[in-house]
Amino acid sequence: MPDKEKRGSGRIRLLLVDDEVGFVDVISKRLSKRNIDVTQALSGIEGIQALRGQDFDVAILDLKMEDMDGIEVLRIFKKMVPEMPVIMLTGHGSEKAANEGMAYGAFDYLTKPYNLEELVEKIQEAAGQGR
Amino acid sequence: MDQNQQIAKAKYKALFRNRMLTIIIVSFTPMILISSIILYQFYTSYHEKVYAHLGTIVKKHKRNIDSFLNEKLGNIRFIARTFSFEELSDESFLQDRLVTLQQEFNHVFVDIGVINEQGTQVSYAGPFKLGKALYSEADWFQKAMESEYVISDVFFGLRGLPHFIIAVRENHNGRDWILRSTIDFVAFNNLVENIRIGETGFAFILNREGKFQTKTLLDILPEKIPCMDFIKNGRKISKEGICITEGVDDSGEKYIYVGAFLKGGDWLLMFRQRSSDAFSDFRSAVSVTLAIILLGGLGIISMAFILTKMTVKRISQVEQKKRMMNEQIIETGKLASVGELAAGIAHEINNPVAIMVEEAGWIEDLLEEEEFKEGENLGEFKRALNQIRAQGHRCKEITHKLLSFARKTDSRVKDLNINNVIDELVTLSEQRAKYSKVIMETSLQDNLPNIKASETELQQVFLNLINNAIDAMEKEGGTISIKSRLDGKDVVIDLADNGPGIPQANLLRIFDPFFTTKPVGKGTGLGLSICYGIIKKMGGEISVESNVGTGTTFHVYMPLPGDEEDQD
Numbered sequence: 001m002p003d004k005e006k007r008g009s010g011r012i013r014l015l016l017v018d019d020e021v022g023f024v025d026v027i028s029k030r031l032s033k034r035n036i037d038v039t040q041a042l043s044g045i046e047g048i049q050a051l052r053g054q055d056f057d058v059a060i061l062d063l064k065m066e067d068m069d070g071i072e073v074l075r076i077f078k079k080m081v082p083e084m085p086v087i088m089l090t091g092h093g094s095e096k097a098a099n100e101g102m103a104y105g106a107f108d109y110l111t112k113p114y115n116l117e118e119l120v121e122k123i124q125e126a127a128g129q130g131r
Numbered sequence: 132m133d134q135n136q137q138i139a140k141a142k143y144k145a146l147f148r149n150r151m152l153t154i155i156i157v158s159f160t161p162m163i164l165i166s167s168i169i170l171y172q173f174y175t176s177y178h179e180k181v182y183a184h185l186g187t188i189v190k191k192h193k194r195n196i197d198s199f200l201n202e203k204l205g206n207i208r209f210i211a212r213t214f215s216f217e218e219l220s221d222e223s224f225l226q227d228r229l230v231t232l233q234q235e236f237n238h239v240f241v242d243i244g245v246i247n248e249q250g251t252q253v254s255y256a257g258p259f260k261l262g263k264a265l266y267s268e269a270d271w272f273q274k275a276m277e278s279e280y281v282i283s284d285v286f287f288g289l290r291g292l293p294h295f296i297i298a299v300r301e302n303h304n305g306r307d308w309i310l311r312s313t314i315d316f317v318a319f320n321n322l323v324e325n326i327r328i329g330e331t332g333f334a335f336i337l338n339r340e341g342k343f344q345t346k347t348l349l350d351i352l353p354e355k356i357p358c359m360d361f362i363k364n365g366r367k368i369s370k371e372g373i374c375i376t377e378g379v380d381d382s383g384e385k386y387i388y389v390g391a392f393l394k395g396g397d398w399l400l401m402f403r404q405r406s407s408d409a410f411s412d413f414r415s416a417v418s419v420t421l422a423i424i425l426l427g428g429l430g431i432i433s434m435a436f437i438l439t440k441m442t443v444k445r446i447s448q449v450e451q452k453k454r455m456m457n458e459q460i461i462e463t464g465k466l467a468s469v470g471e472l473a474a475g476i477a478h479e480i481n482n483p484v485a486i487m488v489e490e491a492g493w494i495e496d497l498l499e500e501e502e503f504k505e506g507e508n509l510g511e512f513k514r515a516l517n518q519i520r521a522q523g524h525r526c527k528e529i530t531h532k533l534l535s536f537a538r539k540t541d542s543r544v545k546d547l548n549i550n551n552v553i554d555e556l557v558t559l560s561e562q563r564a565k566y567s568k569v570i571m572e573t574s575l576q577d578n579l580p581n582i583k584a585s586e587t588e589l590q591q592v593f594l595n596l597i598n599n600a601i602d603a604m605e606k607e608g609g610t611i612s613i614k615s616r617l618d619g620k621d622v623v624i625d626l627a628d629n630g631p632g633i634p635q636a637n638l639l640r641i642f643d644p645f646f647t648t649k650p651v652g653k654g655t656g657l658g659l660s661i662c663y664g665i666i667k668k669m670g671g672e673i674s675v676e677s678n679v680g681t682g683t684t685f686h687v688y689m690p691l692p693g694d695e696e697d698q699d
Contacts, residue, residue, distance in 0.1 A: 020482050026489040033496050112481050116492055 012036045012127040013055065017047035017073065018062040018089065027116075034120050044068030051080055057127040058107075060119075062089045063097050071100055078105050085126035089114075139447075147443045154435040159428065166424055170417060177413045185328070185389045185409070186373045189402045192326050192334065193373075193391040199322060200282055200297075200394060203239065203314060206232060208280065208299045210243075211310040216303040219245045219254065219310065226256040232312075241294065241313040246272065248307050257313070266311075271296050275309050282394055284338040285316065285345075292316070295344070320345050323400070329411070332404030336393065344398055377406060477530035484530075488523035491516045544669075546581040549622055549689065552589050553613055560597045567601050568608030575615045582622050583692045584669050592662045592673075596626045596685050599658065602649070603630035603683070621671075621688040629682040638677055 014031065016038050018024050028038035039054065041047035044067050047059070059077060063070030070088065077086055085107035090098045098109040107126045110119060210219070210228055218224050225243055232240045242257020250267025266272040271283035275298040283296040298311040323345045326334035336344035374390045385406035393400050407414065495516050503509060557571050564571050593613075600611045607630070614625040633641065640646045642663040666673040670690050677683040 020486070022486040023482065023489065026486060026493050030489065030493050030496055112485055114485075116489065 010035060012123060013057045014038050014123060015041060015047060015050055015054075015056040015059040017041045017044065017059065017065075019043055019065045019067075020062070027119075030116060031120070031123075036120070036123060044070070044073040047073060048076055048080070051077060055081075056084060058123050059084055059086045060089060060123070061086055061106075063101065064090070071097065071104065074101055074104050074106060087122055087126055143443050143447055146446070147439055150439045150442065151435050154439065155432060158431045158435070162424065162427060162431075166420055170420060173416065174413060177410065181387075181409050182375050182389075185332075185387065185402060185404070186375060188326065188328065189334070189389045189391050189400060190373055192323070193393060193400050196322055196336075196393055196400060199319070203236075203312070204280055204282060204297050204299070206236070206240075207243075207297050207310055207312050211299045211301045216245070216301070216308050222254045222256060225254050229256040237318070239315050239318045241315050243310070243312045246298075246309040246311055253308070271298055271311075272309070275300050275311075276307065282397075284340075284342065284397070295319075326402060328402075329404055329408040331408040332402065334400060334402045337399045337401060339397060480530055481527065484523050484526045488520055491519040491523070544583050544585050546692075547584050547586055547589065548579065548581055549589070549615055549624060550575040550579060552586060553593065553615060553624070556590060556593050556597060557613065560594070560601070563598075564601055564611065567605045569601050569604050570610045571597075572610060572612040573614075574612065576617060579615060579617060579622055580691055582689045584689065588665045588669070592665050592687065593624070593626070595658045595662050596687075600626065600628040600630065600683070604628055607631075609682075618688070620691050622691065624687045624689070625684055626687070627682060627684040632679040632681055633675070633677040633683055634679055638675060641675060642673075 012035065014036050016024055016028065016031075019042050021042060024040050024042065028040055031038050039050055039056065041050050044065055047061070050056075051059070061070055061074055061077070065073075074086055074088070077084065082105075086101075086105075088098055088101045088106050088109040090101075090109055090111055098106075098111075101109060108122055110122060210232075214224075214228070219228070225245065229240060229243045232243070242255065242259060242261075244255040244257070244261065244264075245253045246266055247253050250265055250269070250272050252261060252264045252266065255261050255264075270286075271281050274283075275281040278300075280297070280299045283298075285293050285295045287293060293316045294313050295316070296311055296313055298309050300307055300309050302308075323334050323336055326332075334345075338344055376388050377385060378388055379385055387404050387406055387409050389402040391400045392398065495513070497503065498509065498512060498516075503512075506512070553573060553575060557573055561571055597611060597613075604611075609629045611626065611628050614627075616623050616625070637646075637648060642659050646660075663673055666687060666689075672686075672688040674686045674688075675683065676686075
């Protein structure tokens, strides 16, 4: 689908980087019902590869992944596409990592588990800023 | 546990025994050594002193007796030389001489007589009717004829009384004659009898045959006196002719003998004293020393006993504390690892819970679509999904609380609403309380100002108090009521239970470290002392009131920040 059409339809292009398959699946489905197209990446590497081939309005990045440290991925994202807002997902009690992420230029962070509506709001907010 | 206690008991018993033995040996050895050395030195020097003393006395008397004899001999010799044989052969003239001598010397001379070469008495003056007695066979006469003079041994002679004779030989016209005088035995005997020392010391004189030359006070058979043997076997005779030895008589009594020769070795002046009498001072010194050693020994033993008992008690107390500390460390370590484990699990659980909640949300999303809107069970579906979501959120809350509690102790001070802290702890403790049939009530004053404190430390304090209260009411159940209120410049939290209460004696020690009434291994006795320390550090106060049977209330006073700043 051409880029323009997507924009015209007002759908937000989201890159979701999280190694929890079940979570990524259901979130993608639910977000897509809420006008958000989700590209799934099940690891930091996959996320970087996806970002090479495509543009995204917003990225959501889990800070705790098997292969790569989320902060590391964030730094690479910020190098590749500095203007793309990144929302971080953290576990409870790891605000320290989240704060570090904020220092590297993340847009915001959410602690798991979160409310879907809250997440949607954050995404829309970030996409508005990114555009 | 019983076996351990027995082992510990045996260990302390052995420790007690060894320490006590060590103290006693270390104290007694020098005391006994020093006492023995001193006693030995004292014994030696005292012996020397006694011997020297006795020697001096005997020497003095030897001189006295010798000079007595020499003097008497001199007197007789003077008469024999001054007057001629003819003059002295006249009995009235001789009688005059005797009277003069007796006046001069206090009746020492009993009689006087002149004897010719043949041993016949020519003249005689004195109390006895001896007349022309013949002395040619007499021992003294024969000796006198050989030497110039003679002092005889004591003998009974013709008169039947003990006496001795002084005889001097002179020459007249080529013929020998002898002037002889008898010495009063009593007067001579007094010289010796006067030597009396202590209770048992007395003197006597023996001749070469071992026959007494003086009256003795005791019935000592001459054979029993180590007369010449004594000289041979005894110590060597000193320059002054004194010889000292010790001997044992038939009854086993020890005696000191001091001897000196008289009359050019013919007679032996002997002094005898019982050793126990001579050394009575030494004996009393020994008794006193032994008494001191005995008393000192008793003192040492009792002090060793008391000191060792105290030391061992102290050691056992210290070891008990150490053991408790170790238990506490192990317990803390266990808690920490359990906490970490719980935190890990809580974290991991969040992911599946989140997926469950999201999946439920996805179903809800799908239910919005037309085809399901007509479904007869739509309401039931929605209710079930809501329930899933609600329970998921509940899981999340639980894990959040657990996580926030299990996080490492953070003693950083921040603004806190005490009510939130209490609410959180009550939620955490409710489950445990329920198992123990304990109901938890809160009555928290709204709009309490924030206090400055470390959240984790405050949690520790209140959790400790709540846990103690639950422990106390475990058997019977009860109610814990937590109240927060503002009291002047303090925020006060009252934590009351209606458990069995704390006896007055324990109440005074309740904040002491290691004080616990819980069975061994259950409590470390550190909880409340740590609470006390934390509250004090924050500038607050903690106090307790309790009545047996009614319950216990802890009051925690936390100062408001403004107050502290004012003070600063």
